[in-house]
Amino acid sequence: MINRTSPTPVAVAAALASPARLEAVKATLPAYAGPDADFTDIADLAAGLFSAPIALVTLIGETTQWYLARRGLGEVSSSAADTFCARLLAEGGAPIVVPDARADSRFSDLPSVTGAPHVRFYAGAPILHSGHPIGSVCVLDVEACAGAGDDALLHLQQLAKLAGSLLFLKEEARRRALANAEIAREEQRHAAALNAANVGSWLWDIRTGMVIGNAPLLRMLDLKRGENLTARQIFAAIHAADRTATIEKLRKALETGGEYDGMFRAGSTGRWLLGRGRVHEWDADGKPSMFLGITLDVTEGQIASERMRLLLRELNHRVKNTLAMLQSLARQTLRQTKDPEAFMAAFAGRLQSISEAHGLLSDNEWGKITLTALLQAQIRPFVDDFERQVEIHKDEVQLGPDQSIGLGLVLHELATNARKYGALSVPGGKLVITARVVREDGQSVLYMTWHEMGGPHVEPPQRRGFGLILIERSLDKVLGSNVHLEFLPSGLTAIIRLPLDQV
Structure with a gap:
């Protein structure tokens, strides 16, 4: 493609970029504008009108002119700013004839005039949509021509109008085909979903009181298939405790024309059913005559909802316990740490430890989490190279909420101490953790040993700070648990006993 050497005239650029025109182009542009x-017949007729070797049917975007049909050219598009048709837009959208482009300053510097195919003659008529020019039907010749007859120009305009109508109809047909295809797909999906979900459907003739229901509906309500199923029978099959509210919701939907949405139990089975529907037809007086609806068996959903309520109650209980723990932690940390910055650092770390345990428990719906996950969450932030600095030998176990939060705090305090003063404070230091499950009096008990190696020489502390107290007391909520600390010269050792049969 030849680049222009002179700037695009302001009027041409404005016409190409007109928002209203581009919106009209967008409204009719096919999915594939090629x-x-x-x-093709329109291009051939246009060429025949003027005995011209080149004819085009085009759509003109802001930067590109697409050829819907072309005769005498191999390209399928061109730069919009470099075309005769862009000037057609700038001329107000009226048909134009250019007898000799070399002698016309509006066109003399176009690449198609100065270079191949060396166009001399041009005649074009705009394709309009909603009053805006969106393209053209045009002819071009490499020979100059004195002009064009009025009849030929009129026919060219008619061809442009025909192209516009055809373009609009094709785009409308394409959109309708897409819409119909989407509707068909949606209906197929709905049918498959109804079948898979065992959805009951029903049509209620309000004038006669008769109901047409499918087999799933009859099964849900434990009704026998018959020729004279009535609304009264349907209502009678609803659980007595839910019948009045269900009928009232239906009555309200009939009065307002709104949607009926009601949950009720089947009288014979007690299973939970969800009914939905709305008025489908009205009579000549504007009164509801037909009501269409569906019924779903949502018993499993109700069970899941009840389970969620139980989980929320459990979460509420845990949050209350956690808040009490946080208050105690804050008081004890503040009592041991008078410096505000030191308090914030110590308290934030303990808060993060509880948060990590809570996050793991939340991911498992406050059930149980693995010892591996807890060790990773509590120790990894304090080591530079987990694989090199931490050696773990363990039996995999599942930990309940109290066990996870308590043991998490113990591990956090041990790791914090190791990072500040122990094995993790020097490059060659290492942790060795052993966790084994044994049976004692018919109960599973986890014995865990935390041993630090390669760290600084250890001296027993002169006083027991809150960190040590927290290590020894964090498992108090788990009956039978304890933590024993040994300050060996070679490194701190913690022995943890944790019964596992408590949730």
Whole structure:
């Protein structure tokens, strides 16, 4: 493609970028704006009108002119700013004839004039949509021509109008085909979903009181298939405790024309059913005559909802316990740490430890989490190279909420101490953790040993700070648990006993 050497005239640029015109182009632009055989006859007729070797049916975007049909050219598009048709837009959208482009300053510097195919003659008529020019039907010749007859120009305009109508109809047909295809797909999906979900459907003739229901509906309500199923029978099959509210919701939907949405139990089975529907037809007086609805068996959903309520109650209980723990932690940390910055650092770390345990428990719906996950969450932030600095030998176990939060705090305090003063404070230091499950008096008990190696020489502390107290007391909520600390010269050792049969 030849680049222009002179700037695009302001009027041409403004016409190409007109928001209203581009919106009209967008409204009719096919999904594939390329050569279309349906427009070939229009291009051939245009060429025949002027005995011209080149004819085009085009759509003109802001930067690109697409050829819906072309005769005498191999390209399928061109730069919009470099075309005769862009000037057609700038001329107000009226048809134009250019007898000799070399002698016309509006066109003399176009690449198609100065270079191949060396166009001399041009005649074009705009394709309009909603009053805006969106393209053109045009002819071009490499020989100059004195002009064009009025009849030929009129026919060219008619061809442009025909192209516009055809373009609009094709785009409308394409959109309708897409819409119909989507509707068909949606209906197929709905049918498959109804079948998979065992959905009951029903049509209630309000005038006669008769109901047409499918087999799933009859099964849900434990009704026998018959020719004379009535609304009264349907209502009688609803659990007595839910019948009045269900009928009232239906009555309200009939009065307002709104949607009926009601939950009720089947009288014979007690299973939970969800009914939905709305008025489908009205009579000549504007009164409801037909009501269409569906019924779903949502018993499993109700069970899940009840389970969620239980989980929320458990979460509420845990949050209360956690808040009490946080208050105690804050008081004890503040009592041991008078410096505000030191308090914030110590308290934030303990808060993060509880948060990590809570996050793991939440991911498992406050059930149980693995010892591996807890060790990773509590120790990894304090080591530079987990694989090199931490050696773990363990039996995999599941930990309940109290066990996870308590043991998490113990591990956090041990790791914090190791990072500040122990094995993790020096490059060659290492942790060795052993966790084994044994049976004692018919109960599973976890014995865990935390041993630090390669760290600084250890001296027993002169006083027991809150960190040591927290290590020894964090498992108090787990009956039978304890933590024993040994300050060996070679490194701190902690022995943890944790019964596992408590949740």
